[in-house]
Amino acid sequence: MAKRRFSLPILVTAIMTAVIVGIVFAILGNIFWFGHAHLSWEFLSTAPREGMTAGGIFPAIFGTVALVLLMTVAVVPIGVVTAIYLSEYARETSPLTRAVRLAVSNLAGVPSIVFGLFGLGFFIQFMGAGIDRTFHLEFTFNQPCLLWAAMTLAVLNLPVVIVTTEEALKQVPEDYRHASLALGASKWQTIWRVILPQALPGILTGAILAVSRGAGEVAPIMFTGAAYYLPYLPHALSDQFMELGYHVYVMATQSPDVEATKPILYGTVFVLLAVTFLLNLSAIALRSVLRRRFAGT
Amino acid sequence: MKRKSRAAEKVIELAIALVAMSTIASILLIFLFVIKEALPIFTSAKTQAEASLARFFSTAIWQPVSDWPRYGLAPLILGTLKVTFVALLFAIPVGVGAALFTSEFAPRKAKEFLKPIVEILAGIPSVVLGFFALIVLASLLQNAFGYGSRLNAFNAGIALSFAVIPTIFTISEDALAAVPKSLREASLALGADRWQTAWRVTLPGAQAGILASILLGLGRAIGETMIVLMASGNASLLTASLFDSTRSLSATIAAELGEVVFGDPHYNTLFFIGTLLFTMTFFVNLGAGMMVDRLKRKLAGKL
Numbered sequence: 141m142a143k144r145r146f147s148l149p150i151l152v153t154a155i156m157t158a159v160i161v162g163i164v165f166a167i168l169g170n171i172f173w174f175g176h177a178h179l180s181w182e183f184l185s186t187a188p189r190e191g192m193t194a195g196g197i198f199p200a201i202f203g204t205v206a207l208v209l210l211m212t213v214a215v216v217p218i219g220v221v222t223a224i225y226l227s228e229y230a231r232e233t234s235p236l237t238r239a240v241r242l243a244v245s246n247l248a249g250v251p252s253i254v255f256g257l258f259g260l261g262f263f264i265q266f267m268g269a270g271i272d273r274t275f276h277l278e279f280t281f282n283q284p285c286l287l288w289a290a291m292t293l294a295v296l297n298l299p300v301v302i303v304t305t306e307e308a309l310k311q312v313p314e315d316y317r318h319a320s321l322a323l324g325a326s327k328w329q330t331i332w333r334v335i336l337p338q339a340l341p342g343i344l345t346g347a348i349l350a351v352s353r354g355a356g357e358v359a360p361i362m363f364t365g366a367a368y369y370l371p372y373l374p375h376a377l378s379d380q381f382m383e384l385g386y387h388v389y390v391m392a393t394q395s396p397d398v399e400a401t402k403p404i405l406y407g408t409v410f411v412l413l414a415v416t417f418l419l420n421l422s423a424i425a426l427r428s429v430l431r432r433r434f435a436g437t
Numbered sequence: 438m439k440r441k442s443r444a445a446e447k448v449i450e451l452a453i454a455l456v457a458m459s460t461i462a463s464i465l466l467i468f469l470f471v472i473k474e475a476l477p478i479f480t481s482a483k484t485q486a487e488a489s490l491a492r493f494f495s496t497a498i499w500q501p502v503s504d505w506p507r508y509g510l511a512p513l514i515l516g517t518l519k520v521t522f523v524a525l526l527f528a529i530p531v532g533v534g535a536a537l538f539t540s541e542f543a544p545r546k547a548k549e550f551l552k553p554i555v556e557i558l559a560g561i562p563s564v565v566l567g568f569f570a571l572i573v574l575a576s577l578l579q580n581a582f583g584y585g586s587r588l589n590a591f592n593a594g595i596a597l598s599f600a601v602i603p604t605i606f607t608i609s610e611d612a613l614a615a616v617p618k619s620l621r622e623a624s625l626a627l628g629a630d631r632w633q634t635a636w637r638v639t640l641p642g643a644q645a646g647i648l649a650s651i652l653l654g655l656g657r658a659i660g661e662t663m664i665v666l667m668a669s670g671n672a673s674l675l676t677a678s679l680f681d682s683t684r685s686l687s688a689t690i691a692a693e694l695g696e697v698v699f700g701d702p703h704y705n706t707l708f709f710i711g712t713l714l715f716t717m718t719f720f721v722n723l724g725a726g727m728m729v730d731r732l733k734r735k736l737a738g739k740l
Contacts, residue, residue, distance in 0.1 A: 149632045150542050155671040156534030157543070157551060160606070163599055164558050192474065218459055224471060225457035229450055242726075243460040249722035251660020252563075253687045256694070257711040261470040265699075295463050302460070308680050327444060328449045345560050345568070356562025359662040359687075392568050393667060402572075402579065409568055420560045422554070431718060 153259075168413075175410025178403045184411070188369065192391055193400040197408050202373050203286075204415075205379030207361070208354045210290035210296065210377075216347050218294075223346075226302070228331055230396040232396035248299035250417040252359040258294030259364035260284075280378045287377040296360055305350060308342020309335060311434055345423045352419035356412065358385040375384030384412045393407025451732060457686065471715055474708035477700075488709075493732040499673040499684070501703045502695065508706050512673040516590065518684040520665055521658040523594020524601050524677060528654055531598070533606030539606075540613035541635040552610075559603035567667030570596030584680040588670030591679045596668045600661055601654040608653060612646020613639055615736055645735065649728035656721040662687040662713055686710050 154198035184198055189195035222240070268281035268288065281287065310337050320330040336343070358366075367380040368390055374381040388408050395401040477484040485492075487507045488599075493702070496509035519576050574596055575587045615641050644653040670682030671692060684692075690707050697704045 141614055147630065147632050149636070150538070153534045153538035153542065156531045157538045159531050160535050160558065160602060161551070161554055163602075164554050167561065167566075167599075168557075170569065170573055171565070178629065188642075218456055220454055221456040222460055225453045229453060230457075236458070239461050240457050243464045246722055247460060247464050247467075248547065249656050249660075249718050250464075251662065251687060251718055253660065253662040253690050254467065254471060254718075255716050257466045257471050257474070257690065257708055260694070261465055261474050261663060261708070265474075266470065271470050295467075296735060298460060326446050328446055352560065356564065358562075358564045359691055362691065385562055388564050388568055389667065392571055405568070405572075409565055415558055417557070418563060420556070424556075 151261050166419050171409050171413055172404065174403075175406040175413075175422045176401040178407030179410065181248060183407055186306075186402075186404065187371075191396050192369070193395070193397050194404075195427045197384070197387060197404075197411065199370060199373055199413070200382040200387040200408070203366075204355055204384045205243045205321075206286060206374060207290050207293065207383060208288065208351045211293040212347055212351055214291060214294035215297050215301050215347045215350055216343075219346065219350075220305050220343055222298075223305035223309060224331060224336075227306045228327070228335070235255045244299050244302050247295075248303075250296075250355055252296065254299055255292055255296045255360040258292045258295070259288055259360060259414070262379060264364065264392070265293050284363060284365045284380060286365055286381050289361040293357060294321050296357065297354055300353060301346040304346030305339070305343050308339040308430060311342065311430060312338045314340065329355075338433070341426045341433070345426045345430070348419050348423040348426070352416050352423070355419070356385050357418055358383075358389055360385060362389075384408060384415070387429045388412060468715060471708055471711045475519065475705055477702075477705045478709050484702045484705055486702075488706045493706075493709075495729040497675045499689070501706065502696075506703065508702070510686075510710070511688045512675040513684060513689050513710070516669070516673065516677060517659060517685040517687070518677055519590040519683055520594045520597055520685055521655065523591055524597035524658045525651070525655060527595060528598040528601040528605055528658075528670045529651060532602045532650070532654070534610050535602075536606050536609035536613060536647075540610050541639060544578060544630065549727050555603050555606050558657035560600065561599075561605070563600055563661060566596055566599050567653060567664040570664060570668035582680070586670055586680070586682045588668060589680050589681055590669060590683040593665045593669035593685075594679070596664050597658055597661055600664060601658050603656055604652045605650045609643070609647045610637070612650070612732060615646070615732070616642040617736075642720075645695035645728045645732035649725040649732070652721050652725035652728065656718045656725070659721070660687055662691050666691050674714070686714055690714075 184201065186195060186196035188197065189198050221245075226237070226240065230240070240372075264282060264284060268283065268285075271277070271281040272279065316334055316338065317330055320334045321327070325333070361383060365380055366383045366386040370378050370380060370382055388405065391401050391405045391408065394404075478488055478490065487506055493508055493510045496507045496510050498507045498509045499512050500507045525734040535551075535555075537546055543551065569594060571588070575592045578592050578595065579587050582591075620638055620642060621634050624638040625631075629637070665685045666688040669684060669688060671684045671688060673684040673689075674681050690710055693703070694707050697707060
């Protein structure tokens, strides 16, 4: 009896697994099948026309790139420094460390729509209004714009960067720290010259994962800066912008002509997925570089 | 020289600790600024004439844009419950079952294929899942079950489960893999077969981690917005059927915040709903964190 390798209950768990694989292939297959046909240079390089039933998605691509670049500039330094604190300085039992860890894990669990409310209430209504008052501007930063959408996404992605960076720092062997300290280097010199360079692929992984997640999040930016349609590209931090994910939402739910929009919609989803995947793949590749680097130690 | 560099080290350490505290500041600011915009519901008589705690629950109708706006939260809360229920009903067996298969029975080659597949599912943006549910899944399910409205709680719940499954799978799988090998070997040596070992020994050993994964999945399901917004039909009905069009708390914020007047009772109410979502997910995640701690202690000490 015990020789039978796959009994009925095991088969059931195998079916559950097959269900997941089936879901993934169904989604990817469907989007690839209906999406790839619409890809063309014109689609990627021109603006939407005729109420989004014709033309391309260039402004949405441009806006997405601007958004995630700005977000990365904000989130990576803060996230990396926090990870350095947790990995190199913090005593696990100190109340501050526990508070930081609690904050990080709870930040990761806040619903994305709540980040949208936060961005509106804090960045636009509070910070933006303050900046406008201080510099005597009229509704420049006290309104949804590129800067505040990027900042909102930065707060949302803080846990992603912190967790991946801390993991990367923890993978650097203790011996490296001891060797550097024994040679007379100070703690900060050790971190700056020895540990950070070794953990660089892991830090990059965190940044890329944040970018990939940032490129797909819609709920936090729909009230903090993303625009339904804009006839021009954003050229200042206080401009609104179009974004791929939001564009998908708008075309899927508010198109005047659903059938005419459908090919464009599929094309846009295809581009969004392709961007997210390329980013995720490069993150996975970088992570394995780090694993191999310390495989021997 | 030495003293100077020691002083510099202290300054650097202090600066790093200060930056680390920005995470604490973020979570506090989120709570403060979301609750701040909801506060008039408790303090301003003018707002309370339209939207107050009593009014939220004394009517079963959510009709914020009308001459006599009514802010009954019951249909929205019910909507969130329905969608979350369907999502977990599907995601728990699939996620835990697949995790059990992957960690206990799958050959190594299959394992190396399955984990990236789940990572891919986790990486699909929720707006894409919402799109898929709206365009493809809704018609598929309607044809299969033959119900009336194409977009409904069932459709949204199934789509939502696609976002919840990776959470449940990944954390359950980690918890199962962390159960010491010696326990399995002891069970097999006593004559139990592979399924008995997995079901009676490994699964109970990973219990806390699996519970944590379900709680985290629940938190994700309650807060997820885009999928529900696109797939549920968004009608605020107070009915028991899972096949009626429905509207969740999170989707209501997303659908209405864009058109609301700042400082209006409707605006305050949407922030109140945000506070509700924040509080619910906060406690659910806190519970999950406690489960994970218990698992760690158990694996470190008692076993």
